[in-house]
Amino acid sequence: MVFDGIIISFIVGFLRKGNLRALAQLKLKWGWIFPLLLVVELAVFMLQNDYKFLGQVSGYIYIVVYVLGLLFLFMNRNNPGFTLILIGVFLNFLVMVINGGRMPVSLEAAAVLDPEYIEVLKESLYAIAYDANVFYVSWIFGRCYSHHRPLSTNANHQYR
Secondary structure, eight states: OHHHHHHHHHHHHHHTTOOTHHHHHOOOTTTTHHHHHHHHHHHHHHHTTTOHHHHHHHHHHHHHHHHHHHHHHHHTTTSTTHHHHHHHHHHHHHHHHHTTTOOOBOTTGGGGSOHHHHHHHHHSSSOBGGGOSOOHHHHHHHHHOOOSSOOOSSGGGOOO
16 A cells, blocks of 8 residues: 555646655655665565465564554654654554554455455464454555555555
C-alpha cells in the first residue's frame, strides 16, 4: 500500500493545483530516513524467503522499521497531516506487535486472491488470522479494497 499511497497522493496533489516544489519546502527532520526504511523493507521482502535466518527475523526487522518510521513522523508532527499519518501508522504497528511482527490476513478476506497466493499465506511467513491475536482490520480491508495485484511492498500487507 505504500506505493499506491504515494501515487494517489501525487495525483490528488496535482488535481488540487499542487506541485513538487512544495515537497522541497517541507522542513523535515531526518528526511533521509523514509527512503532508507523503504529500501530496507523492500530488501527484506525480496530476500526473506531465500534466507531462512532473514525470514525468521523479518518480523523484528519490520518492527524496528516501524519504530524508526514512527519516530520520524513524531519528530515532524508539526507539518500538516503528519499527526493523522502518525496515528494510522501507530495503529498498524500495534496490530503487528500484538501478532509478532506480522499483519494478519484472514482466509475469508483472502478469498479474492488467486489460489497460489492463499497457499503462500498458509505455508509462508505470513500470519493467517486464525493464528493471530488481532485480525479485524485485515478482514475489513480484504473485503473493501480488493485489487488485481499485491498492494504492499512488505510481507506484512500482502493484499490484492
